[in-house]
Amino acid sequence: MSRTDGKWPRVACIGIGVIAIVLLAIGVLGLQERTDMNLPSLAAPIALGIGALLLEYTVHTAAIYTPLSTQLQDSLRRTKNLRRILIGALLLVSVFWTTAIVAQQRGDAVAQAFEASLPVQPRAVVYSRQRLEITGPGISVTRLAGADAAFIFRYDGLRPLLHSGGHWFLLPAGWTHDNGATVIILPDTAPSIRVDLAP
Numbered sequence: 001m002s003r004t005d006g007k008w009p010r011v012a013c014i015g016i017g018v019i020a021i022v023l024l025a026i027g028v029l030g031l032q033e034r035t036d037m038n039l040p041s042l043a044a045p046i047a048l049g050i051g052a053l054l055l056e057y058t059v060h061t062a063a064i065y066t067p068l069s070t071q072l073q074d075s076l077r078r079t080k081n082l083r084r085i086l087i088g089a090l091l092l093v094s095v096f097w098t099t100a101i102v103a104q105q106r107g108d109a110v111a112q113a114f115e116a117s118l119p120v121q122p123r124a125v126v127y128s129r130q131r132l133e134i135t136g137p138g139i140s141v142t143r144l145a146g147a148d149a150a151f152i153f154r155y156d157g158l159r160p161l162l163h164s165g166g167h168w169f170l171l172p173a174g175w176t177h178d179n180g181a182t183v184i185i186l187p188d189t190a191p192s193i194r195v196d197l198a199p
Contacts, residue, residue, distance in 0.1 A: 009065040017058040023051030027094070042101055049094030056087045115177055122197045124158040124170050127151035129192040134158075136181045137174025151194060158184065160197060168195050 030044020063076050126134065127144075131153055134141070138157040161183060162169040170184040186193055 009061070013058050013062045013066060016054055016061070020051045020054035020058055023047040023054065025051075027051060031097075042098060045094045045097035045101065048097070049091050052087045052090035052094070056083060059083065111177060115175070118159055118171065118173065118175060121159040122199060123156070123173075124160045124168070125196045125198060126155040126158060126170075126186065127194040127196070128153045128155070132186075132193075134184055136172030136184070137179060138172050139174075163188070170195075 024047070027044050027048025030041070030047070059076060063073060126132070127150075129150070129152055131141075132155065134155050136157075140156050142154045142156070144152055144154055157173045158170045159173055159175075160168065161171050166187060166189055168184075168186045168188055170186065172181045172184075175181040186195060188195060
């Protein structure tokens, strides 16, 4: 083999190795710089997984196609299993991290869709014998006439989120992802409370 023939495998290994290191660096930086302010990106976990595979491929290719010293070859053979374990661990991190980001993105998309549809959701009107601690953007309370009425207070400006386990989960009509309005939970079996749905 000529010197020219041996040059290109070394150049290719160096190039792939540099790409692998850059991708691993992107993945590590992504792990360190995760914030709750922005929607997470899939670039970092994908870069981590691809970088790990490319690095092992570079080492494997270099051991076969480039001339290495006997000491270095022995070192690569001794660390083969350890490298494979580390690569497998990085790939698992990459897969779980990617899955978590996809789940978060889908959850955020569902929340945004619900927020956009909130004004056209059915109205929930709450009647109560006692004043309830129901507050939030868009909620109004009316004291009904008649001291002997079955219910004295009426709460408007609510939207049903869920009915489960014998409870109503309601949101203020002015709820948004950013205003911090809390979910209102009311029992549907209490005789002092009634929840009606209206178009």
